[in-house]
Amino acid sequence: MPTSRQITRRNFLQGAAFAGAASIFCPSAERAFGYKSPNDRPVFATIGLRNQGWAITSKSFKFADFAALADVDANVLADNVAKTEKKQGKKPDAYKDYRKVLDRKDVDAVMIATPDHWHTKIAVEAMLAGKDVYCEKPLTLTIDEGKLIEKVVKQTGRVFQVGTMQRSESGQRFLQAVALVNDGRIGKVKKVTCGINGMSASPVITKAPVPEGLDYEFWLGPAPKVDYRALPEMRKGYGGGVPLYSNCHYSFRNWHEYSGGKLTDWGAHHVDIACWALGASDTGPSKVTPLEFSLPVEYKDGHPVVQDQYNAATKFKIQVDMPDDVEMIITSEGDNGILFEGTKGRFFVNRGKIVGAPVEALKDNPLPDGAIEAVYGGKVSANHTANFIEGMNARKQPISDVWSHNRMLEICHLSNIAMRLDRGLKWDPVKREVIGDAQANSFLSRENRKGYEINM
Template sequence: MSEHRQPSRRHFLKSVAATGAVLPLGSQVMGSEKAGQPLANDRLVVATIGLRNQGKLITNQARQHAEIAAFADVDSRVLGENVEITAEQQGKKPDGYKDYRKILDRQDIDAVLIGAPDHWHTKIAVEAMLSGKDVYCEKPLTLTIDEGKLIEKVVDQTGRVFQVGTMQRSDCDQRFLQAVAMVKQGRIGKVKKITCGIDGMGGSPVIPITDVPTGLDWDFWLGPAPKTDYRALPKMREGYGGGVPLFSNCHYAFRNWHAYAGGKMTDWGAHHVDIACWAIGASDPNQRDNGNIKGASKITPLDFTLPVEHKDGFPVVEDQYNEATSFTIQVDMPDGIEMIITSGGDNGILFEGTEGRFFVNRGKIVGKPVEDLVDNPLPEGALEEVYGGELTSHMANFVGAIKSRKQPIADVWSHNRMLEICHLSNIAMRLDRELKWDPTKREVIGDDQANSFLSREYRKGFEISM
């Protein structure tokens, strides 16, 4: 599809810096197509970076719409398996690389799908946009709040299309769209409280240093994260995420470590807190234009358990999982709405208002306001109005956005506004105190130590290439 394209990243950023320009969302600087114009060829050419679990899933989804031209993964066994499987499925063998930058250097690739661990998301995404690629990136998008700001800036400056993989916005039998529409249509009156149940997670025994598995480039897997030894216990995980150690600091289990992820708080919070904020308009991207920023104002850790001792927000040992295993967080939202994020109770979202309450998750949507829809259904087109157009799968929405050069349903600004709540909840637990948040300035009020957690230092040699 592509004819590519672009001036060098360095030249592009120098030009932006010289003029002080910030391009509007949806504008296009680099690419073979002008903003708003149809693609020269309907068949996209894409590549996936990071192939375990979600990376493999989104590749399969993209194959319905695109040619899979290349893969990158630091685990040679996983890379080889996916190359061969995809070659058989699409009748054309994709190229395989250990270094994702070889994908970004190619001029025939239109978009990249990022399924790498969370600590890699921002570096790969920013460099992909600066190389002229549109991006689909798995959730949670960032490891820190400041990374979210950087991604937003580069989306604005390059005009690239960027979809975050919060699939509940599109998929799951439209239950979540129905929930958002019901709230926006006033079916529970004025919203008073929202409870997001996102499950907890277990701690770990002491995990010893051991040999790095054959085929895994451990140093490259760590990337921007601090240098450390590979740790694992021999017992293997079953089911989803199988084929890897049950306890480790790498594949699948990376979610349990501050250095690479945010535990259940950002893993499942990226789904349910997203729907909650969407329903009450607390992540509406149009807020940027009208200057009326509505967001969290206070985050209070009511109860929580960290599996290891922390000092000044950092774990004092490095041989056990360190993300919160259980928690109840209270978040003060706009218009007097109370949000509770908890590891207890049912996984899903409970909306409570002055005129009723209902519960939604991936298996059901229940409550009297739902039952009342039989006699008083939502207006025709209510779900489409919430969604912003024709209801599609999440990947189809991304492909459509590439063709229209408009941002998709899970845009980076909406995602980051709700993910800030999850990041702040983790910071509040690590520091064991309430945090007051300025949603306009996007900083913690009167707490320099807490603000130091809004960013992170990238390991030398793995800084973002700007």
């Protein structure tokens, strides 16, 4: 990063040492943490702009200046360039190829909101180019990708935040839930149920012309080369402006080639909070067993036999054997949220509520002072980007770090592998491999398509 910005951050850390950098939060729209003037604000770029890409960008304008945007869809790119110029009063440079963003010396950090199959390649190359990284969840397409990202974070010393916003931005109830468990309000935890909803199967999706402005070859990138498919009906509401059924854009989460269905979508939120509360953020399960599940297409040897329909699981109930004899259930049934059950009580939490006898008891017996801050590791940031910039200033990892994220995401990935192979999997959380199952271990990694290998 530029020398002037290094000096600013060093001065900030010296001045903040007495208070502790992790406890600082400045809501000002004029400057970010530790930056003395608008010219010293961090310079960001966003790669991948549809839906969540714009969401994380728009929430970050009060903390950073955006010098560049990149997307393989020219229409999405042009729209977001115009919106960004209107928001910040300066037009960002526009690129189809993200590598031109990484070549820029003025960019301090990149925000990545591409489909999942692109996350690891861009993130690794960004760190090697000297950028700090904010990457949307789920961080990886495979378990081995997570190990690679961890290696490069250590190698480069870059600050890396995963976009699991339930840890801060929408997380006050979840922080309270973790604090309740930590304070023993339900006794010894016996069971935790993560309700993450199911998904619908698709009709047969026929081949279609690639939409004008979309570089579909580049969109596929590391994934296998396949024809573009879409039906004429358009999606309404969130994710609107794209086909309701396709193998691209908004629907990418429904295909194992690009994502992991509900397990790595909502699972990446609720399993994360469950593991945090259980103190299992640096370990893993001993076994993952699919009790009930439904795949929308036929599978052979763990792979779908057709390419014209969604292939991620539509319904499921998965048992996960966690440390200390805790049973975790991940299910598509019931309310979206997390149910904690212990020897002394139970409570339920989601983004709209936290309910149960232990919660009601807080009126007369509140949590100890500092209990929430103890969970978070300091004063809670109201904005996920704010916590990221705190980490950039302090040169330490933020609340949504890659290690805790990868550990819980391994549960989600293993759940998908277990369903695809239709059997339980014994897991070694130290070696981070499936025990005695070579076929299952072959799903821990995936080779990138030729021409889209990760440039190390």
